[in-house]
Amino acid sequence: MSHRRWTSTRLVRRAPLFVITAAVLALTAACGGSTTSGSSQPQGSSAPLTTKSGAPTTSSSTTQAQGEQVTVSDDAAKQLCDMLRPQLSDWRVQGPTLGKISLNASVHEWALRNGGINLKVLGDKEVLDRVTTKSCSDVRDQAISALEIPNLAAGLVG
Incomplete structure (x- = not known):
């Protein structure tokens, strides 16, 4: 009986760690795709795909464009x-x-x-x-x- 209680207590103590780990993993997975696909120019390409103006876009102008x-x-x-x-x-x-x-x-x-x-x-x-x-x-x-x-x-x- 004491073994079962000890295991239960250990799981309760580690629950926040599991939640934080899951959140970090989800955040990493969500952010991982956006860093590579967020670029308007594919890696290894020398010419931009499309441009609205002659100036390259930056992350700050992208944020402002979303408004x-x-x-x-x-x-x-x-x-x-x-x-x-x-x-x-x-x-x-x-x-x-x-x-x-x-x-x-x-x-x-x-x-x-x-x-x-x-x-x-x-x-x-x-x-x-x-x-x-x-x-x-x-x-x-x-x-x-x-x-x-x-x-x-x-x-x-x-």
């Missing part, structure tokens, strides 16, 4: 700050590589809780910097320092 900046309520902004704040010390200890994985997981969990706006956030990564600059600039500055990135948008994968 939607993500708008976030004050409550959602506070929730993001509250999710990031307790992780700052972990990120300092773990280093930037593991910290960025944790940042991605936190941002996607936050986006999911706030209307499932994950894809919108990936399309407008700068929303993280806009929201945190307005609501919790101290948390933003500490996160940028701990993760060794120029801004929070740079830490998001996808």
